[in-house]
Amino acid sequence: MIFSDPQVILFVDDCERAAAFYATFGFEETFRAPASQPFKIEMVLGGxxxxxxxxxxxxxxxxxxxxxxxxxxxxTLWTDDVEEASAVAVAAGGAPRSAPHPFRDGLRVAFVTDPDGHPVQLVQRQPA
Structure with a gap:
C-alpha cells in the first residue's frame, strides 16, 4: 500500500474567493470541480x-x-518578510489578528485570518 500527496481541507463559504486569497502566497491551483461555481479547489505550495x-x-x-x-x-506560512506578507494578506481580503512581533529565539510572527475566518500564521526567521 502506498500513500501520496497529503492534503489538508479547509471548509469555506466560497472556493474561488478562498483560492484567490491563498494564491497571493504562491499557492497554485491543481484541481477544481466543477469548472464553474466549484465545490472544491485543490492548491499546492512547496509540496x-x-x-x-x-x-x-x-x-x-x-x-x-x-x-x-x-x-x-x-x-502556517514561512516568509522572508512578515510585515509585507501580513500587508499582502490584508489587501487580499484577510483580516489582521496579531501584528508582526518578535517571538521566541529569532522569529518574527504575525497572524491574519483568511476570508473564511481560518487563522494564518506568518513566520520569519530573524538574522542572528
Whole structure:
C-alpha cells in the first residue's frame, strides 16, 4: 500500500474567493470541480496540498459534519518578510489578528485570518 500527496481541507463559504486569497502566497491551483461555481479547489505550495471545499457537499455525499465556525485549523506560512506578507494578506481580503512581533529565539510572527475566518500564521526567521 502506498500513500501520496497529503492534503489538508479547509471548509469555506466560497472556493474561488478562498483560492484567490491563498494564491497571493504562491499557492497554485491543481484541481477544481466543477469548472464553474466549484465545490472544491485543490492548491499546492512547496509540496503542501491545500483543499478548499464547500461544507454542503461533504455532508451530503460523504456523511461528514464539517465544522464551519471557530478556529478549526491554522495554516502556517514561512516568509522572508512578515510585515509585507501580513500587508499582502490584508489587501487580499484577510483580516489582521496579531501584528508582526518578535517571538521566541529569532522569529518574527504575525497572524491574519483568511476570508473564511481560518487563522494564518506568518513566520520569519530573524538574522542572528
Amino acid at each position: 503542501f496540498g491545500l483543499g478548499l471545499a464547500l461544507p454542503g457537499p461533504a455532508a451530503e455525499h460523504h456523511g461528514l459534519e464539517p465544522v464551519t465556525s471557530g478556529h478549526r485549523a491554522c495554516i
